[in-house]
Amino acid sequence: MMFDLAIKNGLVYKKGEFFKANVYVKDEKISAISSQEFDSKEEYDASGKWVLPGFIDPHVHFHLTVASWTSVDDFYTGSVSAAFGGVTTFIDFIDPVSNLKELDRAFKERMELAKDSVVDYALHSTIANPTDPAEEIAKRSKELGMASIKLFTTYSSTNRRTFDPYIDDLLALSRSMGFVVVVHAENDEIIKRFEGKDVLPKDHSKARPTIAELSEVIKLAQISSYREGQLYIVHTSSGLTAKEVLERFPDALGYTLVLESCPHYFYLDDLYFAKENGQLFLMTPPLRSEEEVELLRENFDAIYTIGTDHCSFKKDEKLSGKYTREIPQGIGGVEFSFVLMYTLFGEEVIDKFTENIAKVYGMYPEKGVIEIGSDADIVIFDPKKEWVIKEHHSASDYNVYEGFEVKGKVISTISRGEFVVKDGEFVGKKGRGKYIKREEIYW
Numbered sequence: 001m002m003f004d005l006a007i008k009n010g011l012v013y014k015k016g017e018f019f020k021a022n023v024y025v026k027d028e029k030i031s032a033i034s035s036q037e038f039d040s041k042e043e044y045d046a047s048g049k050w051v052l053p054g055f056i057d058p059h060v061h062f063h064l065t066v067a068s069w070t071s072v073d074d075f076y077t078g079s080v081s082a083a084f085g086g087v088t089t090f091i092d093f094i095d096p097v098s099n100l101k102e103l104d105r106a107f108k109e110r111m112e113l114a115k116d117s118v119v120d121y122a123l124h125s126t127i128a129n130p131t132d133p134a135e136e137i138a139k140r141s142k143e144l145g146m147a148s149i150k151l152f153t154t155y156s157s158t159n160r161r162t163f164d165p166y167i168d169d170l171l172a173l174s175r176s177m178g179f180v181v182v183v184h185a186e187n188d189e190i191i192k193r194f195e196g197k198d199v200l201p202k203d204h205s206k207a208r209p210t211i212a213e214l215s216e217v218i219k220l221a222q223i224s225s226y227r228e229g230q231l232y233i234v235h236t237s238s239g240l241t242a243k244e245v246l247e248r249f250p251d252a253l254g255y256t257l258v259l260e261s262c263p264h265y266f267y268l269d270d271l272y273f274a275k276e277n278g279q280l281f282l283m284t285p286p287l288r289s290e291e292e293v294e295l296l297r298e299n300f301d302a303i304y305t306i307g308t309d310h311c312s313f314k315k316d317e318k319l320s321g322k323y324t325r326e327i328p329q330g331i332g333g334v335e336f337s338f339v340l341m342y343t344l345f346g347e348e349v350i351d352k353f354t355e356n357i358a359k360v361y362g363m364y365p366e367k368g369v370i371e372i373g374s375d376a377d378i379v380i381f382d383p384k385k386e387w388v389i390k391e392h393h394s395a396s397d398y399n400v401y402e403g404f405e406v407k408g409k410v411i412s413t414i415s416r417g418e419f420v421v422k423d424g425e426f427v428g429k430k431g432r433g434k435y436i437k438r439e440e441i442y443w
């Protein structure tokens with residue numbers, strides 16, 4: 001038999017271990033992992049490199065319109081940037097909907113935008129104070145391949161908040177119906193104290209304090225534990241949240257509760273907001289204090305997945321506002337997520353970018369592992385290379401991580417057996433990415 005691609009002599013990652021082997025690809029799938037030599041149409045020498053499963057970013061916002069702004073990375077530029085970061089699958093969100101009719105429409109609209117993607121993608125369903133029953137929303141979301149439903153516990157002023165009775169309904173249904181309840185958790189009552197007021201970026205973390213996240217997460221963790229639900233908390237920003245969850249719900253983690261966090265909460269503290277041009281760093285939930293960043297690093301075990309919440313804007317747009325409500329929220333990061341986290345924690349981050357996400361979001365074992373039969377999504381990674389972040393491939397004109405010294409570099413990215421980045425050069429094609437349907441998820 002003739003294989004399509006052979007990745008030779010690399011150190012292949014599998015279940016926390018590395019071993020030297022050749023990986024053979026046929027018809028977009030991994031079809032042999034062996035120390036033997038087989039014939040192949042194309043060969044790639046990975047000597048001295050790691051051969052990792054393609055990374056999955058479970059949280060990006062490409063072409064997201066909020067208020068009068070639209071994030072600048074569309075599905076093409078965003079996915080190119082992702083590919084340079086070793087990301088072979090990402091999950092975006094449909095616009096928030098409150099009933100079944102809107103759900104179908106929002107899905108269609110997002111799919112139309114997403115078809116430009118270079119790598120594979122999935123979508124989260126997104127709801128905002130729904131009027132149709134939880135069971136129907138969940139059923140339809142699953143049929144569309146979105147067995148993960150995102151909601152906000154805040155933003156009631158713009159009618160995006162979903163209230164506790166509905167969340168309780170969803171959590172009670174989630175395990176039996178096979179879907180995940182994905183939550184942006186901040187205590188709306190606490191947030192409302194400053195909502196609509198003149199808040200400067202330097203006060204952003206005071207207006208949306210740690211206790212707003214902590215109190216909401218603890219409450220939801222309790223409900224999920226009681227209902228045996230499948231609860232996924234996005235963008236955990238506070239080290240205290242991670243610590244308290246680890247102490248109070250040790251058995252829940254990975255079963256009724258998963259915490260996601262993002263690289264910026266491990267690298268940046270709220271003093272960045274106080275800098276000149278602090279607007280450039282603005283995102284929600286906000287950056288926390290230096291102590292909290294330290295605490296988050298110390299409680300890394302509580303964090304099961306890393307997403308970026310990639311939502312980039314241009315400098316001008318960020319700098320044109322003075323108060324937080326006049327500034328579009330969000331920063332880029334999909335391209336540097338893995339190397340940033342690898343620099344801090346080494347190889348223990350790999351599962352949090354691959355297998356954990358695939359399992360939690362219903363893409364396992366097609367994605368997230370190097371196994372026979374899995375999609376040939378592969379990253380060739382140089383674990384020793386030390387470098388300084390400079391160029392990026394996002395459509396934005398700045399990068400908050402510029403000048404950061406990191407360790408480890410993505411050399412090549414392979415999506416379903418095809419190079420999209422090869423030895424640092426983009427070789428992918430617009431629109432070759434495929435929609436990944438996720439109809440059932442059981443933790």
Ligand SMILES: [Zn+2]
Binds near residue numbers: 059061309
């Ligand atoms: Zn987000």
